[in-house]
Amino acid sequence: MIELKDVYKKYPNGVMAANGLNIKIKQGEFVYIVGPSGAGKSTVIKLIYREEKPTAGTVLVNGVNLSKIRDKRVPYFRRQIGVVFQDFKLLPTLTVYENVAFALEVIEQDPPYIRKRVMEVLDQVGLKNKARMLPSELSGGEQQRVSIARSIVNMPKVVIADEPTGNLDPETSWEIMKILEDINLTGTTVVMATHNREIVNTNKHRVIAIESGKVVRDEQLGGYGYED
Numbered sequence: 001m002i003e004l005k006d007v008y009k010k011y012p013n014g015v016m017a018a019n020g021l022n023i024k025i026k027q028g029e030f031v032y033i034v035g036p037s038g039a040g041k042s043t044v045i046k047l048i049y050r051e052e053k054p055t056a057g058t059v060l061v062n063g064v065n066l067s068k069i070r071d072k073r074v075p076y077f078r079r080q081i082g083v084v085f086q087d088f089k090l091l092p093t094l095t096v097y098e099n100v101a102f103a104l105e106v107i108e109q110d111p112p113y114i115r116k117r118v119m120e121v122l123d124q125v126g127l128k129n130k131a132r133m134l135p136s137e138l139s140g141g142e143q144q145r146v147s148i149a150r151s152i153v154n155m156p157k158v159v160i161a162d163e164p165t166g167n168l169d170p171e172t173s174w175e176i177m178k179i180l181e182d183i184n185l186t187g188t189t190v191v192m193a194t195h196n197r198e199i200v201n202t203n204k205h206r207v208i209a210i211e212s213g214k215v216v217r218d219e220q221l222g223g224y225g226y227e228d
Contacts, residue, residue: 001027001158001189002048007057009043009213017043018054019213025191027157030184032200033193034224035210041193044210045162048191049083050074062157079107082151084180086163088143090135090150096122097131100150107154121149125179141172148179152188159183161192165199177203200224 002025009018017040025031033041046052047059050066059066062080069077090099097118104114122128125145135143144164151159161180165173177199184190194200200207200223207222208215217225 001025001029001062002191003058003060004044004047005058005060007047007059008055009040009047009052010055017213018047018057021057021210021213021215023208023215023218025189027189028184028187030181030190030205031192032205032207032222033191033210034195034200034207034226035216036226037195039210040213041210042162043213045160045191045193048158049081049160050077079154080157082148082154082156082159084144084147084151084159084161084164086166088135088140088147090143090146092135095132095134096127096138096146099135099146100153103150103153117153118149121153124152124182125149139172141168141175144168144172144176145179148176148183152183156188158189158191161190161194163193163195165194165196170198173199197224197226 004021004023007018007021010016033044035041043052047054048061054067057067064077094102100118100121101114104117119128122131125148127142127145127149130138130142135146165176168176173196180190180192181203204221207219209217209225
């Protein structure tokens with residue numbers, strides 16, 4: 001499903017955020033990406049959804065070579081994946097329903113299908129009764145649920161989550177994790193960069209640890225392993 005082969009990423013300021021990365025993630029896996037601040041976790045995430053291009057090496061996602069894909073094809077590639085951000089990235093002037101529907105409208109799905117599918121995913125994340133509200137009327141946890149609903153409304157094969165619980169209180173963080181794990185149980189691959197030690201150590205999944213742009217640990221049912 002996802003493969004990084006001898007991947008290097010050097011930013012213009014000279015920082016080597018990926019330094020010979022080799023990672024393989026199979027369809028249906030749930031994988032945590034962990035490591036100290038500045039280790040390269042977010043760069044790995046950005047390489048997977050083609051926010052960044054590698055300086056060298058190959059990034060393959062669902063059979064697409066992101067090292068060679070043309071820029072104009074990137075939006076079409078991204079229809080196959082869902083992305084959940086720490087800061088939600090919701091459109092403030094659109095309602096909950098409209099934020100989620102937008103992901104289907106841009107690919108010109110039929111309106112009846114959009115209505116049906118949007119309400120299905122809002123029900124899945126527990127927000128069916130708040131479809132008409134604006135993001136500003138929701139709690140942080142509810143906004144993250146909208147973000148997740150938007151990421152899965154197109155039934156992606158992969159969901160990428162970059163610190164999805166980073167701005168949330170502990171109780172809400174567990175609720176978000178439950179949603180992500182339920183999504184994974186349907187066969188969707190989930191890759192989650194996180195600093196949340198308790199979640200990683202409690203909800204056991206594969207752990208890939210990154211330090212200085214390199215994989216230093218790759219364990220099935222691993223632990224967090226850091227004190228930061």
